[in-house]
Amino acid sequence: EDQVTQSPEALRLQEGESSSLNCSYTVSGLRGLFWYRQDPGKGPEFLFTLYSAGEEKEKERLKATLTKKESFLHITAPKPEDSATYLCAVQATDYKLSFGAGTTVTVRA
């Protein structure tokens, strides 16, 4: 069974204080690892897809990396608008997504 574990569960940061979120996974036949941002009461917003170990992708203050067992989402110099829940999901060969429980990030000004 595919498993995705995210840590920490919650992260409180001061504006400008960089940090990293972790996503550990086990999956039979990884098609891709996805990062989403979810604001309260909204659907997930796509951020990145990573396909192979060693791959990195960046978007503004966010950078995602992938190894064979885990992925990291680095937030550099965060701003209050980066406050959200960040979800990690793995996609197996059947195209289904298995989600982690998420990391709720709060950035204080």
Add this chain to the structure above:
Amino acid sequence: GAVVSQHPSWVICKSGTSVKIECRSLDFQATTMFWYRQFPKQSLMLMATSNEGSKATYEQGVEKDKFLINHASLTLSTLTVTSAHPEDSSFYICSAGTSGINEQFFGPGTRLTVL
């Protein structure tokens, strides 16, 4: 990017009634649509996968007679919660994907409250 809409955005109903939720892909043809359920402070749990023109595939533990899914066209899928009960109250989210493309694009979600 691809846009997926859901209607209604929220609904309140009495116990025992049925509720229909629509999911539409606005600017692309979705060969596959997925329905998820999210309880407060929990992650998304896949309920079922539907391909246009064929019967939905339900995840283990999801009652197919209670959660009716129809994917009649490449831009529309519906989820009907039949004989809803308070324990069905949740945030229902759909996503849509295109054959050969890995990404799923999510709708804004529908908040269902059953009194």
